[in-house]
Amino acid sequence: MSGAETEELYLSLDETISRARTSSVDAAVALDELKTSYWEYRSYRAELLPEVNFSATVPAYHRQYSPYMNESGSYSFVRNNYLQMNGEVSLSQNIWLTGGKIALNTSLDFFRQLEGDKYNRFMSIPVALTLTQPVFGVNGIKWDRRIEPVRYTEAKAAYLSASEDVAIKAIAYYFQLLMADENMTIASQNLENARKLYEVAKEKREMGRISGNDLLQMELNLLNAESELTDCESSRKSCMFQLRTLLDLGENTNIIPLTPSALPAADISYEDALQKALERNKLAASIRRRQLEADYEVAKAKGNLRQISLFAQIGYTGTDRRFGGAYSSLKDNQVVEIGFEIPILDWGRRRGKVKVAESNRKVMESRLRQERADFSQNLFILVERYRNQMRQLEISRRADEIAARRYAANVETFMIGKISTLDLNDSRVSKDEARREYINELYLFWNYYYQIRSLTLWDFSAGSGIDADFERDIRNR
Structure with missing residues (x-):
């Protein structure tokens, strides 16, 4: 907005995640879904009271x-x-005992x-x-006493998983803006270097130390650097708008993301992650609920025989x-x-419904076994990617440092005429790509870590479960 004062807001990754959990639309939707499940559970509990x-x-x-x-x-x-x-x-x-x-x-x-x-x-x-x-x-009240608590447990686990999914979304938007900032920094540095090198190239051309073709190449590099900076500015505005919307910030807020330096100290094994997931993930409660519901349908069909x-x-x-x-x-x-x-004569209609309910239960059991197998497989792949990513991140960090030193050395070497513009351009491209690769590897590390948190509902860094004060959240938010 023209004429409005811009407020700069420095945000760390942890602060961004915390804001997203409380201010984003996705967080509000997850809370509303929890409230619906909460009042459904309260209604069920009220049916057991006088x-x-x-x-x-x-x-x-x-x-x-x-x-x-x-x-x-x-x-x-x-x-x-x-x-x-x-x-x-x-x-x-x-x-409830007799219905x-x-x-x-x-x-x-x-x-x-x-x-x-x-x-x-x-x-x-x-x-x-x-x-x-x-x-x-069939005793519907007795079945409700078995099903409804499991349904509410599933809803609470879904709420915690949704909160972690909000964090994953915030991480993606945060690193997109961070990458856009890095691209702008790279583009600005490249433009500044291109201007300096172009001025040096003009002096060398006057002294006859480089060819006219090299001078034209340096001028083309300058124009390309100016164009790249313009593209990076446009991309940054788009990423800024996206993150501001997620965090519910004003249009005059200029978010400056800080590159995460500290990483969670978490050595995650597949066996440990699977155990935590089967204990806490909403899938475990969902499997139990659907098994009970399938059994309930069979019981109702049998109860309708007479x-x-x-x-x-x-x-x-x-x-x-x-x-x-x-x-x-x-x-x-x-x-x-x-x-x-x-029934004296119903042509097997009621018994047919019993067979249908029993068949549906068998189909459900097969589906649940497949879902659990797929879940275990996806978790295994995710944990392996996370463990490999720790090594990849260290490699990309070292590559970023080496490429930056190489480019700085090549700039000095070019100044004294020891290397060509092609060698200099190659080192610049390598330096830029190494920096981008490091930011991307950093994003993948945090993304994998929070995906594992979302599936296991366990904070491996703190060594404790991810929980919430559900009553407080429902009352105060």
């Missing part, structure tokens, strides 16, 4: 004709004009006839105990024209119902 309900109709007014059957069997219509109100308070509890539900109820009904023989009527149920119980059907349900209610009831009288002279109130549904 529930108190109050329901009422205050009032219900009716003024209508209703059919009435006479003693002869014929029908006539009777006009009704009445007011009705009722209320009920219930305390219910799901029984049934028990409830304690109290209710009161009021009826007032508004035409003809006007009267009031009260009916009370001071207390009633109700049991609803499926006998052979259905028997029990309903029982015991309590007291009273009725009177007066409110107080409805709670005196109470009488027993019992209801017992047993209903069942047993």
Whole structure:
């Protein structure tokens, strides 16, 4: 923005990762997904607790004709004009061991006839105990107690992995900007050297010590250096915008990335990484959840082969024209119902569903074995790349130092006319490529390290697991 003051912000890699974890859109999406899973888990937990309900109709007014059957069997219509109100308070509890539900109820009904023989009527149920119980059907509550905690564990692991994935994205953007900075530094140095060398070449040409072709080559190098610097400036702006957007920084912020010097002291073995991954990665919880869900589908299909349900209610009831009288002279109130549904002829439909559910479970088990094998293979390759990268990084660092010293020596040698422009250009290109290669190898090292962290949810440098205060994050962010 024109006229706005630019703020320079020096950022280390660790600071960039920390900002990305809290400020990026990806981090916000991961947190929202965790919140969804958290409230789903809370809802499941609430189903295991007692529930108190109050329901009422205050009032219900009716003024209508209703059919009435006479003693002869014929029908006539009777006009009704009445007011009705009722209320009920219930305390219910799901029984996870059996899958049934028990409830304690109290209710009161009021009826007032508004035409003809006007009267009031009260009916009370001071207390009633109700049991609803499926006998052979699947116990959904029991299965939820097995599945839902695993699902929430999977969600928490997914949140931690997503946070590490945000770090991986931040690392990529950070090193892209760092590479753009290095390219600009290289281009600026090359332009400065090209100008100096061109001036020296003009003097040498005047003294007849170099050919006209060499002078033209030096001028062409100068033009190429100016063009390269312009391209590097454009590329840096693009990388800057990308990283600023990720970190939610203002347009006037000029980020200056610092080349990481310290590396995590972590010697990672495949066996150790695999053990940590199988204990902590979301894949482990996902495999367990999907196995349970497949078993649940089989249990539901088998439970639907026959259905028997029990309903029982015991309590007291009273009725009177007066409110107080409805709670005196109470009488027993019992209801017992047993209903069942047993298929006599369904052409094998229910048993077919059982076979389908069992087949789906076998397919799921095969897929899960394949997923675990692929996961182990990918982790093995990643760990091997990380271990090799430590050596590659040291090689590229030494190559960068040697190429820089070689180019500096060749510049001095060119000044006294001992080497040609072609040799000088070759050393310059080698120096630039060595520096770029070092930055790229540095990026690959950090990328591999954080990919392993994302899969294992383990900080190998600190020797501890990657965890979070989920309750705090959900409340405060």
